Amino acid sequence: MCPLPLTSWKPPMKKLRISNAALLALVLxxxxxxxxxxxxxxxxxxxxVGRLSYLGDTFRLVLIENHGAFLGMGSEMPAGLRxxxxxxxxxLALIAFLVWIMRTPGLSKFSVVAAGLVIGGGIGNVIDRVLFEGGVTDFLNLGIGTLRTGIFNVADVWIMLGAAMMLVSRDTWAPDKAEGSEEDGPPESRDDAERALQT
Known part of the structure; x- marks a missing residue:
């Protein structure tokens, strides 16, 4: 019997897997x-410097310290209340959201990335408020003519992008618990383990 040539053998390829926790940490x-x-x-x-304009004034760079929420809402409140x-x-809301994501099985990678963007954006703005006496650094502005966005920052972009991704993700509000978390392994593996324990 002629042995198979060495060139016909290929080592088994393992599929690269990343846990939801590791993915969330990377996104954050x-x-x-x-x-x-x-x-x-x-x-x-x-x-x-003042205002810098690019692309026919479609894109502006202008530095402000925003002491309110999005578009300056709440900036007139007393400093302590702000x-x-x-x-x-x-x-507290960011921590609760993070705990919910970590404890919810069956979330897709898409939903984990979306949640990570929202939480990461929130953390970025909270860091500003702690370091700069309640102010957030904003410097981006888009628009055409008088129709323009408010002045925002990259953290705001992450929050809006993540929120939009969560809205279109089917498992954000109803994760598939039947699939189990990655730590539990696939259903077949769990069934085999249960049968082994019974015997």
């Missing part, structure tokens, strides 16, 4: 890091 670190780096650059290079809401309440 990337989103927060990118947000903070862009804010550092903006504060260093846009301070006292801190309690925008740092205290928001931080």
């Amino acid at each position: 670190s990337t989103s927060v890091g990118c947000d903070q780096v862009t804010k550092i650059v903006a504060r260093e290079h846009l301070e006292g 801190t309690a809401i925008f740092v205290g309440v928001v931080s």
